[in-house]
Amino acid sequence: MSATAIASLPDAPIAYIMKRYPRLTETFILNEIRAMERLGAPLHIVSLLPPEPPPHHPMVAEVQAPLHAMPQPGERQAWRLMARAHAAAAAAAPWRYLGAIARACLWSVQSPTPRTVWKQFMRGGMIATLCRRHGIRHIHAHFANAPAAAARFASVMTGLPFSFTAHAKDLYLTPAHVIRRRALAASFVATCTGYNVQYLAGLLGGRTDKIHLVYHGIDLGLFGAAPATTATAAETLILSVGRLVPKKGHDDLIEACRLLHGRGLSFRCRIVGAGPLRHELAAQIEASGLTGIVTLDGAMTHADLVALYRTAALFALAPRITEDGDRDGIPNVIAEAMATGVPVVSTSVSGIPELVRDGETGRLVPPRNPQALADAIEQTLADQPAARRMAAAGRARLEGEFDLWKTTRRLHSLFGCTSCPPGAPETSSRFQADDAAMTAPAAVMP
Known part of the structure; x- marks a missing residue:
């Protein structure tokens, strides 16, 4: 099935790209993932870096989405896994893959850290193959820096739409022209403050149609x-x-x-x-x-x-x-x-x-x-x-304005998800947390 056909399936999975998952300091993303699953959205989670070692929040055990940990340089078989994934991405859509290479060449010349651009290109190829393998219909990155860059490359290689949530450090320490380029290519940009909305609108020349305020929700x-x-x-x-x-x-x-x-x-x-x-x-x-x-x-x-x-x-x-x-x-x-x-x-x-x-x-x-x-x-x-x-x-x-279910429903609708399943919460109610940490080992991509 083509990427266009998959993207039109409202019940197909969404890939969540994060720098590191799980992470003790990022409960706002964990809350969003849990609520998104409760609203009926199937997810796959990609961690660009190895998962943070315990302790984990007990809530991590409630997440059903498979976790795909990106292989790291120096790990056994890492380069072989990357080469296989990129070969599969090139074979599936050769012209798209060449387009991704062309962009990586251009952006690396423009960047003061060209190795970083190629690192995200390599990650993008891994994500692209994972998306095809699991029938992903949309790629969403949390943070406007490395996760959004990898998601953009994966989008170019597959033709799938991508989006990202901009938070704080990732937004203000990434060069403005890079944020603008990613925002214009994305299907939408979510951000967690009105202050950020104004900053992004300034980068896009006042254009606000792609920018959506989604506060961090509290359960x-x-x-x-x-x-x-x-x-x-x-x-x-x-x-x-x-x-x-x-x-x-x-x-x-x-x-x-x-x-x-x-x-x-x-x-x-x-x-x-x-x-x-x-x-x-x-x-x-x-x-x-x-x-x-x-x-x-x-x-x-x-x-x-x-x-x-x-x-x-x-x-x-x-x-x-x-x-x-x-x-x-x-x-x-x-x-x-x-x-x-x-x-x-x-x-x-x-x-x-x-x-x-x-x-x-x-x-x-x-x-x-x-x-x-x-x-x-x-x-x-x-x-x-x-x-x-x-x-x-x-x-x-x-x-x-900050209720978890209200904020997550806003993002849920931006993904074009179907209506929520019967019994999905209208307002916050406590999850039945399992005190055990996540026990299933992370799958190694792809």
């Missing part, structure tokens, strides 16, 4: 409201969650904690996440006299994190735009804290104001301003009636 059924606080001042917990990287602004939060401690406020601050700044942040905590008050707790499974939200008096995160342009979109952890009913203090960066409306659903301060951050935290903790009102408004905001 609200996973998050029960936090109990009314009865904690003493000494037990007040300020919680922050995020990778220990510059754009998260953890150093600003630690400095804000130093200021709060100097004002005589009794609290603990737990920062959950792993990353390259761990030693630097630990040194800052010690130098600030905050040992035992501010702790770096490392990475945590989603189930443990959900339980931790319920113990927090306040959630604080201080994202910023780094010198190289890296930034967040709307950090998923902010939405999760709000879903639990925890008041939020954050910064007015990127898409965050679309969720945290200052004085309405939380408090916002300018980035890189520990003094303002400390003031907002202190005010929120001191005025509990206002904090509860903002927390309730935050939960209502999520129910209106």
